[in-house]
Structures are given as structure tokens and as C-alpha cells.
Amino acid sequence: xxxxxxxxxxxxxxxxxxxxxxxxxxxxxxxxxxxxxxxxxxxxxxxxxxxxxxxxxxxxxxxxxxxxxxxxxxxxxxxxxxxxxxxxxxxxxxxxxxxxxxxxxxxxxxxxxxxxxxx
Amino acid sequence: xxxxxxxxxxxxxxxxxxxxxxxxxxxxxxxxxxxxxxxxxxxxxxxxxxxxxxxxxxxxxxxxxxxxxxxxxxxxxxxxxxxxxxxxxxxxxxxxxxxxxxxxxxxxxxxxxxxxxxx
Numbered sequence: 269x270x271x272x273x274x275x276x277x278x279x280x281x282x283x284x285x286x287x288x289x290x291x292x293x294x295x296x297x298x299x300x301x302x303x304x305x306x307x308x309x310x311x312x313x314x315x316x317x318x319x320x321x322x323x324x325x326x327x328x329x330x331x332x333x334x335x336x337x338x339x340x341x342x343x344x345x346x347x348x349x350x351x352x353x354x355x356x357x358x359x360x361x362x363x364x365x366x367x368x369x370x371x372x373x374x375x376x377x378x379x380x381x382x383x384x385x386x387x
Numbered sequence: 388x389x390x391x392x393x394x395x396x397x398x399x400x401x402x403x404x405x406x407x408x409x410x411x412x413x414x415x416x417x418x419x420x421x422x423x424x425x426x427x428x429x430x431x432x433x434x435x436x437x438x439x440x441x442x443x444x445x446x447x448x449x450x451x452x453x454x455x456x457x458x459x460x461x462x463x464x465x466x467x468x469x470x471x472x473x474x475x476x477x478x479x480x481x482x483x484x485x486x487x488x489x490x491x492x493x494x495x496x497x498x499x500x501x502x503x504x505x506x
Contacts, residue, residue, distance in 0.1 A: 271462040293437045318412045343390040344412050
């Protein structure tokens, strides 16, 4: 593989809530996504999910609190914890999660991306 | 857990080549380290290792080429591939690797950190 530049990868697409794979490390994928608005409350029963902010601001709503993230910050949503990602303005996020992780977790709807593409 | 700010974490220490753990996601640790100079050629037989650059420039020497990384770029060293991290100036790096990964891989010397600390 070659090195990856996050800014270059984000320039390759404009669709939102549609994670793209940019790397594979052990049993995990490195994914990036552009997001804006509210996603959907969901949970990953057996998988922790790491969110790193590349640009913009993301709030991860949990049932008992909100976690607001700026660039250079990350948060790991532990398995079994319901969460709702929300971004007022467009935000660029990097995610690290097992290859088996479905973006909508236990929910399957029009936002589910069963097989994210590599870019 | 709470959110983590990389810059705040890097401000907590000054020793080099001594990875600190800042997160745990599935079977992996998120580690950070300050590095300068050349490390040691080593290999991780069964573990891929992801390097993300936070500040400065890191060159990862492989046996057949060099990969030079700037902030906002990453490279994944596949398992079984010998590598030598080198930084001319001090560089701040973020690593993602299995909890079982030893920083010096197949080599055990004075730079081996058997049990990195959480910060």
C-alpha cells in the first residue's frame, strides 16, 4: 500500500453519510465520511467505534450526555452504547471500526451502507 | 471514557520513543509518541501497524523504499514488513496497533517498552 493523505481523500467525494474505506489495519477499516445534520440513533452490540475529527465539529449524542468534538480530537463509543452523530455544519470525520461494522448498527434503513467503497 | 485531544496529550510528556496509550478500541490501542532520530529496524510478524502524523515529518524506511509522512497523512505497515522509523526533527506520531504489539517488534533492546503507560 501507499501513504494516504486525508485531505486528498476527502476531496474525492461530496456525498454525505456515506463512509468510504481508505485503509485496512488488522481486523479494522479506516473510513472517512462527510456528514451534516442528524444521523440515526443506533448501537453496535459488539464493536467499539472510534471517531476522529478532520474538519468541522461533530456532536455525538449519548443517552446521558453530549460529546462535542473539534479537529484533532477523538472519542471512542464503546460497544453497546446508543449514539447519534449530529453536525450543524458539514463535518469531515475519520472512523476506525471492525470490518464487520455496519454504519447504522442495529438499524437498517435508507442510510445503511452495506458495502462501503474503497477510495 | 471521555473525549481525547491529541495536542493536550502530547503536552503531558517529553520523552522520546516511549509510546503512551490514549485510547482502547476493540483489540487495539491508540498510542502516541514523540520521536527524533532513527529507531531500530524491526518487524511485527502478525500485526499491521498504522502511523498517523500529528506534527512534524516521519520517514518510514522499508527495505525497498522510503515513505515520508507529513501531518494529516498515514501509512499502514503490513505485518511481516521490516521497517525503520526515522525523524530528522522531533515528530509527534499517533499509532494504532493491537494491544499485543511490542514497539520494537522482534527486537528486544533498551528501547523496548513492555508495558506502555496510559496518559
